[in-house]
Amino acid sequence: MKYEVQENCLTxxxxxxxxxxxxxxxxREADRLIERGHVRYVIFDFTDTEFCDSSGIGVIMGRYKxxxxxxxxxxxxxxxxxxxxxxxxxGAAKIMQIYEEDE
Amino acid sequence: MREIVNGMTNEMKLEFDSRSANEAxxxxxxxxxxxxxxxxxxxxxxxxxxxxEAVTNAIIHGYENHVNKIQIFAGIEGKTLRLEISDxxxxxxxxxxxxxxxxxxxxxxxxxxxxxxxxEAFMDEVIVExxxxxxxxxxxxxxxxxxxxxxxxxxx
Numbered sequence: 001m002k003y004e005v006q007e008n009c010l011t012x013x014x015x016x017x018x019x020x021x022x023x024x025x026x027x028r029e030a031d032r033l034i035e036r037g038h039v040r041y042v043i044f045d046f047t048d049t050e051f052c053d054s055s056g057i058g059v060i061m062g063r064y065k066x067x068x069x070x071x072x073x074x075x076x077x078x079x080x081x082x083x084x085x086x087x088x089x090x091g092a093a094k095i096m097q098i099y100e101e102d103e
Numbered sequence: 104m105r106e107i108v109n110g111m112t113n114e115m116k117l118e119f120d121s122r123s124a125n126e127a128x129x130x131x132x133x134x135x136x137x138x139x140x141x142x143x144x145x146x147x148x149x150x151x152x153x154x155x156e157a158v159t160n161a162i163i164h165g166y167e168n169h170v171n172k173i174q175i176f177a178g179i180e181g182k183t184l185r186l187e188i189s190d191x192x193x194x195x196x197x198x199x200x201x202x203x204x205x206x207x208x209x210x211x212x213x214x215x216x217x218x219x220x221x222x223e224a225f226m227d228e229v230i231v232e233x234x235x236x237x238x239x240x241x242x243x244x245x246x247x248x249x250x251x252x253x254x255x256x257x258x259x
Contacts (some may be wrong), residue, residue: 016115017127019123019127020123020129020155020163027213030119044174048191051148051152053152053155053156053221054156054215054218055214057217058213058214058215059213061213062213065213082145082148086152087193089221090215090220
């Protein structure tokens with residue numbers, strides 16, 4: 001897992017599996033960086049992610065609640081078709097921007 | 104080869120500790136077991152997600168993060184994959200309410216409340232049996248190879 005803060009934007013390079021096991025650490029670390037760095041934009045980078053369940057959706061929803069109070073946004077980048085399906089089904093796609101490449 | 108596989112029955116049982124590291128172990132093991140049904144990648148992903156949801160529920164809600172045993176039974180009958188995921192934890196007082204989308208008993212954990220919705224979306228049948236103080240069993244079924252059959256019929 002890698003985290004990168006640039007200005008008021010936090011990019012989280014997600015692990016291969018975004019499940020309950022991995023989500024606890026991401027929540028903790030992301031919240032620490034959001035509070036410390038006055039982050040308003042959170043980008044979830046799914047490049048390495050093959051698996052995401054409802055625990056992963058919880059991570060996104062929770063971070064959205066944190067930044068939306070300050071007019072922030074949540075983005076998804078490099079999500080494969082399966083991940084996009086999960087984001088749409090869960091309703092997470094309604095609150096987040098999905099970055100589409102080559103369009 | 105496929106004819107033989109389709110008429111076959113096969114079963115397996117798995118027992119492991121309710122540690123979150125075993126969530127990946129459980130879904131990968133079931134995914135590996137179901138490969139004999141010649142599933143599509145999407146069907147494998149569907150089953151992995153459903154297993155992950157049920158196992159996560161057992162860890163967080165059934166055992167409330169205490170370490171105890173989770174059991175998975177997987178059976179194949181023809182093209183149908185049958186799964187039973189059981190814990191001997193606290194149980195669910197109101198199963199109907201627990202299965203409502205977005206319902207969660209632990210809002211402080213920022214759970215999405217979509218666990219059962221995902222199981223129902225990705226499997227053909229989901230039945231939850233639970234008794235407070237005794238534990239919970241999630242029974243799920245999915246017919247594998249439906250999508251492919253439809254495609255074959257259409258092309259004929």
